Amino acid sequence: MRLASLLLLLPAAAIAQAAKPAGPAAANGYDCLIEPNQRIEIRSPTNALIDKILVERGSAVKAGDTLVLLDGSVEREALSGAQQRADSEAELRVARARADYAREKFRRREDLREQNYISTQDRDESQAELRVAEAELALAVDNRRLAGIEARRLDAVLKQRALKAPFSGIVTDRLQHPGELAFTGEGSRPILKMAQTNPLRVEVVLPVSLLGQIKAGRAAEITPEAPLQGRWQAQIKVVDRVMDSASGSFGVRLELPNPNGEIPAGVRCKVRFL
Template identity: 40%
Template sequence: MIKKIKQFITLIFVSTFFVATVSANDSQVGGKAVFSIPALDCVIEPSQIVDVGSAVPGVVDAILADRSDIVKKGAVIAQIESSVEQAALKQAKMRAGLDTAIQLRQETAQFGRLTQKRNQTLLKKLAISVQDMDQLKTETRIAELQVRQEKENKRLAELEYLRAKSVLEQRTIRSPVDGVVMDRYKFAGEYVSDEPVLRIAQLDPLHVEVIVPVRFMGQIKTGMQAEVASTAPGADSYVAEVIRVDRVADAASGTYGVRLALPNPDYSVPAGLRCQLSFLPEKAETIEKVASETTTFSTQKLEQDG
């Protein structure tokens, strides 16, 4: 019994020493003092802002989205006038579906083969000359090649149909992301070339941009979490995760940038606001977890020995 108690005390001592060591190391990184990161000013921004334009120049036929509208990725948001392209598509579709020329060449080739077979008997009886037989064979071969040529032409017609379909699709402007329309630059009847038609902001996730003093360089890692509080009255706090840490600092200001991702599936968090950011004590949670696991292991060990 005394031996078991000694084992339990030893395990508790080891776990306590490990936790104390981790806590002590938490104040140093590579032999350097680690400073507590204070609350920092930040900005909540869209993760993407896309100026959507047209792949081809033309006259705007319709704009199907307006400012503050929510759009889905792939949704049609504008149409460029495309009557000529639609007519070309119909023509190419009809041409790709025609097979009369193939059937005609197949019948000609089949007739040539039958004639050649009948004339084989006449050739054995010397009723026709060898030259006539060679000519018939050549005509049959030409008819068979013409069948293949018409099949190739049909394949080219099908490819032309796909090309006409793609050309028409270029006249349809779709949203490249899920998001909200920020601005509308064009209206129906206006000519568009290389100018944007709409500006769309992706709001899920949001990006939280924060400028950090260089004295905290090395303390912020990818995957760390932070509490973000908007400066808007009555705004709630949210938890964001670090996804980017600049590797190059700005010597003039003595700062570097950090980017966090803030999930916003229901678009409840507005973008374009200033905020306050506080990094969560991730290591403290890790220490508590390690201590809890160590104590659990000690208890299980004693129960097994008992």
């Protein structure tokens, strides 16, 4: 029997189904990639000698953990001096005593001048001494206040000598060692590299025919490639508003919770939108 005669015997629905191209991407999910939510480089905020590095490559750290200690011996000595000046009242007591003495002296000279026992010039000289003493007292108060400000500044500088983890994650590389000089600036070599593994980021490229069907907030099922097993639920966070005209596609970013760190980053996966 000819093929044309056979097609005449088939129902119209069967012919349409046979002519429809297979869609394995839609049936099995779309290719995706699981990546760290962010990657950063830990650099020194200033040129300083590395005193200690408290983590190794592969170390799991929590937000706020101390990673690197830079040498701060000079700043500690300066902080000690500033705190001592801020706490000391010796200069303030001396200036206050001089001001009190000058004030009493001027009062006695003023009484003597009213009784014509001393000249106006003597009274004016004691008044000038009082003004100088009061200015010295104000200067002593300012010096103590400035010493307190300097102590707080040096304390902040010392805190910057302890480099802390900005988020929970994994140390992916260690590029410097204790005893080396760490330099500041983008062109300098970082001390450590970190990756945030909770949550993870899932990137997928979809055909433009799905535009309008994929919306932020929807759930999706993530299946990592073998030998990993299991399925995890992610949530759509970003849907690109600019299409790639060359490939007729657009990008989507999903957020995949990973509180126990059981899902490794950097693996391929399949995503199926629920």
